[in-house]
Amino acid sequence: MSKNKKPAPKKGKPQNAAKNTGGAPRPKPQNQNASASQWTSGSKRKKSNLGVIALGFVGLVVVLMVLIYVLTKAGETQPTDSAQTTESVVLTNYDASNQPTLGNPDSNVKIVEFGDYKCPDCKIWSETVLPELQTKYLDTNEASFQFADYPFLAADSTLLALGGQSLYEQNPDYFWPYYKAVYANQDTTKVKENWITEDYIVDLVKESVPDADIEKFTKDLKNKTYQADVDADVKAGNDSKITGTPTIFVNGEKVDNPTLANVEAAVEAAKAK
Template structure:
């Protein structure tokens, strides 16, 4: 993706549209729309928005990027994965119009951090997205204990990872700081709920909060 500066002179200019519609809530429950805050940042580049996250899904030359901040235990993140993401991928990512990045925002405690670490251990074997999808496909609720080393090992086996390499990665905590850094960056730019989405081109940036239906994303993408 080419590097260019996306000027952000005021908090009001950061977000062109903020969607927050019931019952497609986010976590924690919010009572209104949210905007990103500047926090002393004069400029953000596209690279800053995507760096340290997942591998880029889609064409690196796509004119529009979606960055999702999510938690693997989050109810509404799972709802987005189940109800909306596949259509987004089919209609926009696979056609080269949009690329997609996931960044971690583990609101639900240590198990969410552990799951995020496991996804990056999967990436060491070029299977980030397979592992990411496996986590959401096996979602078991919030803080129910479904995320454990045993379950993460099973998911790794199911997507065909080398278990010696995967377990070594997990046991050393190789990606714990990466996950925490993702969350910290999200907080710094005003992310406070999951799922949250930043959709941007070189002309416009928009935030969507919550597990909104496909038509909401379509409306933003087609006008950005």
């Protein structure tokens, strides 16, 4: 069998040419310029990213500084504003000795309503909140309730207030049927109109308080016998910085937004003291 012989080198080829040893192919020399270009490009990207991060950090610092400035300024003015909005309104120059009263007048919790008989909100309050308070606190003698006149919606508001005061002076028990009857017959479409007359009130008293001395009541109403008592209530309301009706006080402090829940909370707080 013939053997394959390595062919003799061709002429012109150097004898000492490097041989391929059968290993991994020799790597081709890299383009130095290309390699440098890659590194340079990478450095630019890194520098660009660092620039973006730096700008973002600076922006964040600026935002934080602005927020700190705003909050600092707000903090400087807040105590004054807060003091104005949260300042408690206190019942001032109010004489509780001669007022229509429900419940125990000697109780430690005293509720006072300033109301106008022509006020629609007073009507709602008297027909929804007061009955609940009466059941829970007045009938159980845990609190007392007084009504004070604050007629301001129209001229005839004062006439209605005089009617209530005249009946109270005649007999304290006559006041509350009148209080309920006036609200029950309120005309919410004529709040600002001056339409209530003496005859209207006399007829209302004849119907709602049949035991009253109508002759005396009519005379007192016509002569405005108890105008000074109504005026005293109005002055107390003004001194107490009342801005509308109904305004409710519990132990001399005004109840903001006098819903049943808010008045009950004020009563419970007063009981706990």
